Amino acid sequence: MHRTHVKVLEGVLDANDTIASANRDDFDEHGVVVVNLMSAPGSGKTTLLEQIVRDLDGVRVGVLEGDVQGSLDADRLASLHVPVTQINTDPGFGGECHLDANMVRAALPSIPLDELDLLVIENVGNLVCPAEFRIGEDHRVMVSSVTEGEDKPLKYPLMFRACELVVVNKIDLLPHLDFDLERFLGNLDAVHPGVERMLVSARTGEGIEQWRDWLLRATRLLRT
């Protein structure tokens, strides 16, 4: 029974990868670089985007928001005059805990690809399944808040391995937490040795310049 279950899931992922490739082709055709931004709920993905979308040195950025329900984050970003498209994963059920390639495909007609250089896809807040489903992105980035504890790389290794950049957020709270940054970074290296990481506070702006530079570099490298 378990083997059958795994087989079904493998089939689902194969089908997903095929659609993800089609998405990727469409993004490439329009010259749009795509970042899949993942994290646990409340790690600060939206605030990290609010901090940079207005000043990206000429790079035209759009956002695709994935949420189980509602459009709170999309509304926050739209108020900054960024093109935002909302995907809700809940129709007819309790809600999918991740975006998949098909959901992104269905949203493509609503995204002004011709007017963008960079599309950030804010995934559903979850440290497990989003890492399993490619959606057509060029880059996978995760946000890990220091309030979540040092053990998270060991507990959710697939997510920490799947991404090429780990943004360690909320570092303004470090003086108030029992969080051992060195131990966290050691755990990170244990599951994804040497992965690029940066320490930021979306709230105070500390380290945000680095985050902006990473996005600029990622966009320009792929477009030239």
Add this chain to the structure above:
Amino acid sequence: MHRTHVKVLEGVLDANDTIASANRDDFDEHGVVVVNLMSAPGSGKTTLLEQIVRDLDGVRVGVLEGDVQGSLDADRLASLHVPVTQINTDPGFGGECHLDANMVRAALPSIPLDELDLLVIENVGNLVCPAEFRIGEDHRVMVSSVTEGEDKPLKYPLMFRACELVVVNKIDLLPHLDFDLERFLGNLDAVHPGVERMLVSARTGEGIEQWRDWLLRATRLLRT
């Protein structure tokens, strides 16, 4: 296609409910009250348990730990001399993002039910799928950390509706956050009017007495 997908999921949930009922019967037979403890990653479920397991006024408590990988939390609790059983959800795949009734059923032979009055099942850290899968519990409790933001009840309504108690954790950090507690509680009442809630800090011990009392009451009410 989407309708087929929903049908498949409904079938999965029906099968799950049948096994959950069997688990419940087994727990009842042994006079064990079962709490399903859910939250986002890093909200403090394990620390909340560490705070109470050693002093539960004669109630014999055991823990069933659900994690994608590893046994970090189980090790923490076992060091307090609590009977702990570990479930890992990752065999053969990226990892299930929730416990289901069948995983709990498979773990039953490893749990000393005859020696327990209360079993706390610490679910996988995730605000979506754990709320969809009953596992044979009497009570569903969720932990929401103030670091996760005021909007979480609106973004993950099924989880906040599924539980009968919301433990609002990490209140020691309130002075350092842009977190409007009144707004959070308003959002909570919008999705689950009047649901029982308590404000605690697992780190400082503030409010922990209330959490202990709730568990004691839940255990005794069902056993008398």
